[in-house]
Amino acid sequence: MHQAVPEPERPEAEREVASAVRPHREPPAAIPLRRAVLSAVAPLILALIIGVGFMAAYVAALHDPRPKDVPVGVVRGDRAAEELLAAVRTQGRQLKAVGYDDRAAADRALNRRDVYAVLSGPSGTPTLTLTTAGAAAPLATEVITRILTVASQRAQVPLAVTDAVPVVADDPRGVVPFYLATGLVIGGYFGGIALSLTLGTVPRTPARAAMRIGGLALHAVLLSAAGVLVVGPGLDIWHRHLLSLFGAGALLAFAAALFAAAVQSWLARLGTALIILLLVVLGNPGSGGIYPPEFLPDFFRGIHLWDIPGLGSDLIRSVIYFPPDAGRWPAIKLGIWCVAGMIVLVTASVVLGRPRPRSRAARSGGGAGAP
Structure with missing residues (x-):
């Protein structure tokens, strides 16, 4: 008889990747149906709240835009x-x-x-x-x-x-800054969520947190470069100030990615709901779309002045059509979002990333098969 040759142990990183891509099946039938139903109630309620909030926010903000002041x-x-x-x-x-x-x-x-x-x-x-x-x-x-x-x-x-400052002929309604900003925000926060799902929501050490921030920065740079190629050479909408647009897009995507990573570092899965609430449910209607903030209800006008999607739309419009001074405040506010996100993420690494104390039995080496 031939003895089975044991499979060599794979490196930890390879095991993590294999686990991430392996399909996850439902729990075995041994788990009571009642328990399975109860475990599904909370996520469905959360999804219901987000969906209703999304509809209510868009309808409330944009159903009857009226100019005010x-x-x-x-x-x-x-x-x-x-x-x-x-x-x-x-x-x-x-x-x-x-x-x-x-x-x-x-x-x-x-x-x-x-x-x-x-x-x-x-x-x-x-x-x-x-x-x-x-x-x-x-x-x-x-x-x-x-x-x-x-x-x-x-x-x-x-x-x-x-x-004195007309829109380009290929964007007569001025919608491209809004849609470009929306894509950069969505791509940015999906980058932050993706790293959290793959590597864990909390970096184990501040050094790993710094590496994650660097990865998100690279993601933001690549995403912004892709956006510039789409609206520039790709669709031939804008022809000037593309380098400034690249910088503005990278800053916007980086702010969204850091916000997502920072929120999830403290709230884990629940943080995803908060990210969607602030950046999509409230952020998109707060940005106004084709409507300036003076056309929005007071609540959403206030959101526009500080939420990431509204700031991004204003910054992109400024760098394309106006002198550099026009985009100063949106850029400063997005920079504040970036710094705050880095601080929150590194703090989570320091506070939550430390290994938990081992049990007394584990410290004494007790128990069968203990290493």
């Missing part, structure tokens, strides 16, 4: 422009006049995306001039133009409209 720049002392905006204000809160000391300051605000348009009065002519930045938010500038056109006709004052 959409900012329009005006030079202080420009009586014709101020009077027209004041007349519009008496009809409702759709527009809000923002005063500046001179035209140069108003133009800088337009290029920083602080206002969507600048209204200026006669300069040797009886005509008012409305200068818009369509790329900042096409719907916002359309609303501003429509309201002020009607008001100027009532006041019998001619109005000339000029778009």
